[in-house]
Amino acid sequence: MPLPTRLPGQVDDPDIKATYAADQSIAAPPVGDFTLVRARDLADVVEVLTEAQAHGTPIVPQGARSGRAGGAVAIEGGIVLNVMGLAGVIDLDEVEGIAVCGPGTVTADLKAAAAGQGLFYPPDPASVAYCSVGGNVATNAGGLCCVKYGVTADHVRGLQVVLAGGEVVRTGRRTAKGVAGLDLTGLFVGSEGTLGVVTEVVVALQPAPAAALTALATFDSLDAASRGIVALRRDPHRPSMAELLDAFSIAAVQRLGDYGFPADCAAVLLVQSDRAGHTTQDVQRYAELLAAAGATEVAVADDAAEAEALMAGRRVVSTALEGYGARMVEDVCVPVRRLTELIERCRAVCRTRGVEVAFSGHAGDGNLHPSLFFDAADPVSRERAEAAFGDIVDLALAMGGTITGEHGVGSLKAPWLVRELGESEIRRQQRVKAVFDPAGILNPGRVYPP
C-alpha cells in the first residue's frame, strides 16, 4: 500500500537518492523506486516509523553506508531511513565515564570528543573516519583494537530506540551498574536494523591509554606468522593491535605510496602497545617473541611519524585493493591459533575456483578479511567469486568459527545463517523480532533469509 503523505525529511532528487541506494558491499541497489528520508531529529524517526507501520512499508535504517554486508541497501517500494542527521555528542561526563551521542555521529568524532577529556572510546573499525556510531551499534562493529579492548557491544551501556509503530524506548542504563529487568541493549547491538531504529547511544568511556608504539614483523611463511600470533596471545600484556597483511595486500598498499612495508615476504604482522609507561618495553618484547617465532625481520617504529606511516598503510588496505577490480570482502572469524591454517585453506579454495584473493585481517582475534576479486562485467567470473565466498564461509564453520566476525549478516550472508544457527534458533530469533516488529517492516530479508 503506498504511503499517503509526504514524510518529514523526505528527499526526492533522483541523484541524491541514488547515492543512498547502496552501501560499500557488492549488494545491488533496487531496480525500482524507493522513498528516501533523511531524518533530522527523533520526531522525524517516530513519524516515519508510525506511518510505515500503518501502511506496512518496509524500512531500511541507514547510517554512513560503509557497511560490507548489504544490510543498509534500499528495498524497492520501501523507505530508506537515514539517521546521519541525528549526529553529535550530546553529553560527555568524565566523572561517570559515559558519553551520549546521536547515531549519525562519525565514530572518529566520538573518539575525538572523548580524547578531549582525557578519555577513550576504544572501537575503531578501519572505516573509523567515516562510519557512524549507529552503524557500529547495528553491526556490533569491531576493528583494530579488539584484541585488547573487545567489540562495540563491550562499550555500549544503553540505547534510545524507536520501534516499528513509533514507540520510543530506552534500554540499559547510565549508571555504572544496573540489573532491573532484561538487558535489551545487547539484543539491539548487532541486530542490523531488524528490531528498531537507534536514535541515541550511551557509551562507556575509559581513561585514555598512552600513544601507541608499533612494530612490524616480516615472515616468509604463514606457519611462522601463526606461531607469532600465538606467542603474542600468551604474553602477559596483550597488544592493543595485532594485524596481518599478506604479500598481495602489502604490494597493493605500497603501490599507493611508500608506507614502509617490505617486499618479498609471505606476510607481515603489525603490532602495537598502548600501555602507559611500557610501550617501548612491550614492543621490544613483542619484537623478540616474533623473532623467536621465526620472523625474518622485526622493525620497531622509532618515532610517531614512522608508526603513523605504518598505521596509515594498514588503513588504506581497502582503498588499495579497490584498484584491482570488483571484490567481495569476507569476514569470517575462527579460533586465533587457526588463522593461518584458514588462509592456506582459503588459498586452496580460490585456486580451485580460479579466483584471485588477498588476505588481511585482525590476526589477534582470528578475524580474517579475504578479498575475492572478480570482473564485474563477466557473470561467470562473479559466479566463481560467489562460489569461493560460500566455500570460505563453510570452511570457517567447519573450523569452529563464525560466518561473520564484525561486518554482519546483512543481505549477502543471510543464506548462510541457518548453517551457523540451525532452523530452530532462527525461528526463535524471528519470534523475538516479532515482539519488537510484529508487522515485519524493519529491514525485511536482511539477516534472516526472506
Place this chain on the structure above:
Amino acid sequence: MPLPTRLPGQVDDPDIKATYAADQSIAAPPVGDFTLVRARDLADVVEVLTEAQAHGTPIVPQGARSGRAGGAVAIEGGIVLNVMGLAGVIDLDEVEGIAVCGPGTVTADLKAAAAGQGLFYPPDPASVAYCSVGGNVATNAGGLCCVKYGVTADHVRGLQVVLAGGEVVRTGRRTAKGVAGLDLTGLFVGSEGTLGVVTEVVVALQPAPAAALTALATFDSLDAASRGIVALRRDPHRPSMAELLDAFSIAAVQRLGDYGFPADCAAVLLVQSDRAGHTTQDVQRYAELLAAAGATEVAVADDAAEAEALMAGRRVVSTALEGYGARMVEDVCVPVRRLTELIERCRAVCRTRGVEVAFSGHAGDGNLHPSLFFDAADPVSRERAEAAFGDIVDLALAMGGTITGEHGVGSLKAPWLVRELGESEIRRQQRVKAVFDPAGILNPGRVYPP
C-alpha cells in the same frame, strides 16, 4: 497437576530440602511442600524441564543460594532445580583466552583456575568464596572489581541454556568476535532464571594483573569522601577497587577482630591499584588525591599482610552486620558523584522511619548497600524497615539511579520494577520471556510481579 514420576536427582530428605528452600535474603521459604532436584548433569536438567513443561510445574533455577533478592527461593508446589552439581572448569584455553565451566562452579574456583594459567577472570562479588558462576550470570553480578573491570556480563562470551520443554540451545560464541544473528547471551545474563537454565558458561579471560596494593582513607564527613570518589574517577589510571564503609560498618567489622580500620570517623574509602609496575605509584597518587579531597588520614598498606587484613575486613562486612539482627540489604545504584548525597538522604529516611541503618558499597560505581535492621520477632519493626526499603528505592529512582545495581530484582523488588521500567516495557519483556518460556514455568513471580 502433580508430577507423575520421580525426577532424576530428586532428594526427599526433609532436612536437606529445608536448606534448599531459601537464599540469603529475607524472602520467606514456602509454607507448603516443593520438589528438590539436585541435577547431576545436563541430561537431568533436560528431563526436569521437559517434565515440568508437560505438567505446568513451576521451576526455580538455583545455584549457591547466596542471592540477596529472593530470586532462588522455593515456590510451593514447584521444583527447585539446583545446578551446583554441574561444577568445574571444563576447558581453559590460554591462547583463545576463554574458559568454559559449569554453572555450579564456585566463582573463586574459576578465578583460581584462570590464575593458574597466568590469566584473570575479573568478577568478584563479596560472596566470591561461595557464590556460583551460574548465579553470577543469572543476576549479572558485580562486586569489588567493577570500577575498573565491569560486571559479569562484560566477561561472558556465550552460554549453553536449557529452555522450558528441554531444548538445549547455545548462545554467543567462542571466537573473539562473532555477529551472526541476535546475541541472546546478553539477554540471558541477568534474566534471573526467568528465560532458561544455564548449563554451561563460556567466559573471556584476560592477562592477570599485578598483586594489588591498598590504601585506606579516613574521612570525617561524607562530603569529603564524595570529593575523594570524584577525584579518583578523574584519575588517568582508574583504581581496581574503591569501596566505602560508614562508621557503623567499620565498628561492626572491628568488633569481629582488628582488621586495621580506624575508630571515630564518618567513613573510609578502601582503594586499590593492580596495574603492573605501577601499584606503588598509583596508590601513592590516590593517597594524595584523597588527602587533597579532605581525608583526615590516608594509610598505604606497606605489605601484602596489611593489605590482606584490610581486604579481609571488607569481605566480612556482611557477616559482621549479621551480628546486629535481621536486616534487609539494599542495592541501589546512582550516578557516582551522587553516592554520598544518597547516603545522607537514606539517613534522613531511616531517621523518619525509626530504622537503624549501616552503609557500605562500591563507591567507585555509585552502588550502595544500605543494611536496614529490624527485629524479626516484631511485625511493626519489620514493616518500618520495609517502608524505609521502599523509600530508598524511590530515592534512587528520583536521583537518576536504578532499583538494583547487582543483586537482581528477585521476589523482593518485583513490586518496584514497574517504577523503573514502566508498564509498556514490562509487557514487552514479558512477551520476550514468552518466546523462551511460553507456559511461564520458569521462576514465575520473580522479577515481574505475579
